[in-house]
Amino acid sequence: MKKGAITIVAIVAVVAVVLLWGVGVYNRLVTEDENVQNAWAQVENVYKRRMDLVPQLVATVQGAADYEKSVLTEVTNARAGVEQAQVDPSTLSEEQVKAYQQAQDRLSKAVANTIKVTVERYPELTATQGFRDLQTQLEGTENRITVERGKFNDAVQKYNTKLRRFPTSIVAGITGFQKKGYFTAPEEASEPVKVEFNF
Numbered sequence: 001m002k003k004g005a006i007t008i009v010a011i012v013a014v015v016a017v018v019l020l021w022g023v024g025v026y027n028r029l030v031t032e033d034e035n036v037q038n039a040w041a042q043v044e045n046v047y048k049r050r051m052d053l054v055p056q057l058v059a060t061v062q063g064a065a066d067y068e069k070s071v072l073t074e075v076t077n078a079r080a081g082v083e084q085a086q087v088d089p090s091t092l093s094e095e096q097v098k099a100y101q102q103a104q105d106r107l108s109k110a111v112a113n114t115i116k117v118t119v120e121r122y123p124e125l126t127a128t129q130g131f132r133d134l135q136t137q138l139e140g141t142e143n144r145i146t147v148e149r150g151k152f153n154d155a156v157q158k159y160n161t162k163l164r165r166f167p168t169s170i171v172a173g174i175t176g177f178q179k180k181g182y183f184t185a186p187e188e189a190s191e192p193v194k195v196e197f198n199f
Contacts, residue, residue: 025171032159039155046144078110097181149183156180
């Protein structure tokens with residue numbers, strides 16, 4: 001074989017190896033992106049469960065007591081805010097995830113306040129099986145939300161790490177993969193918990 005032909009074969013072999021490597025990296029990024037989107041779908045699933053339970057909470061409390069409209073309005077407005085907070089699952093940008101999280105945190109706080117005020121002002125309501133069941137379901141849903149948000153953050157961390165590592169970052173930049181946003185603790189989570197004993 002001539003020297004020129006050997007050079008061409010070597011160049012073609014190197015290009016083929018680089019292309020195969022790039023395809024492999026791209027496919028791994030697609031897999032990680034799909035894992036993140038799956039985790040996001042699970043987060044939305046548990047948030048949807050809570051959204052479905054909130055009207056039941058409001059109806060139960062309204063039906064059992066002459067309830068303060070301000071608390072019910074807070075829950076209703078927070079729920080409407082959650083419905084307006086939209087996230088594009090294909091991007092899951094940090095800004096979108098943060099806005100979505102803030103809307104969800106407002107709803108969590110409103111639901112918790114509703115239950116607290118209801119229990120304090122209407123102790124007879126807590127004796128009814130329907131209210132206790134609803135309260136248990138809401139608490140269980142909040143726990144599921146925490147678990148799914150943790151799984152989502154794990155998937156995002158794995159994806160973002162892979163995205164930023166060299167030389168994968170080159171393929172990610174060329175093919176348009178973007179960093180995903182995390183769920184973070186709300187600001188009030190850093191404040192100490194106030195413990196009260198009202199006997």
